[in-house]
Amino acid sequence: MLEPAKPRVRFAPSPTGSLHVGGARTALFNWLFARKYGGRFVLRIEDTDLDRSSPEKERVITDDLRWLGLDWNEGPDAGGPHGPYRQTDRLDLYRRLADRLKDSGLAYWCYCTPEELESRRNEFLARGENPRYDGRCRGLTQDQAHHFQREGRRPALRFRMQGGTIQVHDLVRGDVDFDGDLIGDFVLLKSDGTPSYNFAVVVDDHMMEISHVIRGEEHLTNTPRQIALYQALGLALPEFGHISMILAPDRSKLSKRHGTTAVGEYRERGFLPEALVNYIALLGWAPSDDRELFTLEELIQAFSLDRVVRNPAIFDEKKLLWMNGHYIRTLDEGRVLERFREMASFIQESHKQAEATKKRMAPFFDDLHKQAEAVKKWLPALREKIHTLSDLATLSERYLPGHLTFSPEALQTLVENRDVTAKILHSLSDSIAGSPETSGEGFKQIMKEIGKTLQIGGKALYGPVRSALTGEIHGPELVQVVPLLGKDEALSRIRTALQKMTKQEELSNGS
């Protein structure tokens, strides 16, 4: 591909739902393409589905885009020379152009009702053919039209498709041929006067001087319709590039049932925007080497449409988790805490908006300030272990006074060598009780002594102690944990563990 001079690209979300990873990737590729070649990134809101669109959803989408760092040069709020940038603010324009197409014979009024269209659609399907409009209203006489009008039918405006092959020169997929005869006359204006997607998109892409239309593969079959319109209107075509689908690891289309797909939910779960951006950049784009970690700036340098692949991309949340953990560890502690607080505020804010979110999130978010204190205290011990910012909350919560619960593995570790474990825990308890506060070094020393006296070491010694103090068999270094817990909490935990062991023994003895 020739290097484009100052391309104009757009991201054109319909505000009918939240921003998902697929949409975020489309936005990102467009943004990178614009930044790389000194072009302009336009945000256009395609809100002509009046029943499903809402300003609130538009706000959520734009907020998520900003959070990802994908800002736009022109758009509903930013303004620009080609506005307005919200389709419902452009309805007059579509209607004027539709009239022109009608007057020049390129379009005609169709009075077929949804029920009639549906039954003919089924007939096509029954014959094993592609359903399409059968052209019934193409040659209506004035009288027939008046008759339909008197019946109260409200017409839609249809584009008169020409037959023949329509070729899409796609920057990602190469040349793809479509048979124009199989497409049928499609709607330009719906009977409520709003434009169809295919019509509005051609008008807008042309008027906004979009040079490259980069979007998801699901729109490839719309492209021959759009090309037919450009040609009928005598307009130059933009370049097209359709990015492959994103699949789940089981190779089915990625959807909610596979887990989180909405950017906002990743935000709530404590993902960093730099991690999400880095990860989604690699969904369908392959850098020239096998490097995986990129900042936005580095992505701008490395990105090219030539390296966008045709094969579907597989969304692997495990890898995203790994990457997020990596990015968290690149931040200093102050920044991690700042990000944690940002996440907390975002959750509180979205709780206000949607009760459903609140139900999904763990109850500890009810008291985020208390949580933030615990997170601050435990961050040094936990930062090596976490994948998300919310891990910080869940993990540090375990160390709050009164929050000790034992995992089945930890319980098993405590009871399997009951007598030795009881000895270890009693000695530990005595030593901790006998000194003012136990430092990391002090704890090491105590453990050494106990090991020497009881003639054990390694896992046999540390396993029960870890289980007693944390309720888990894995976790941060005990030399960090013990001083952070403090004397009283450490002693109380050892007591709890010993009681638990006794209870377990009673249970297994059947008493």
Ligand code: GLU
């Ligand atoms: N509004 C369309 C969508 O959200 C955009 C299609 C396009 O980019 O042409 O899928």
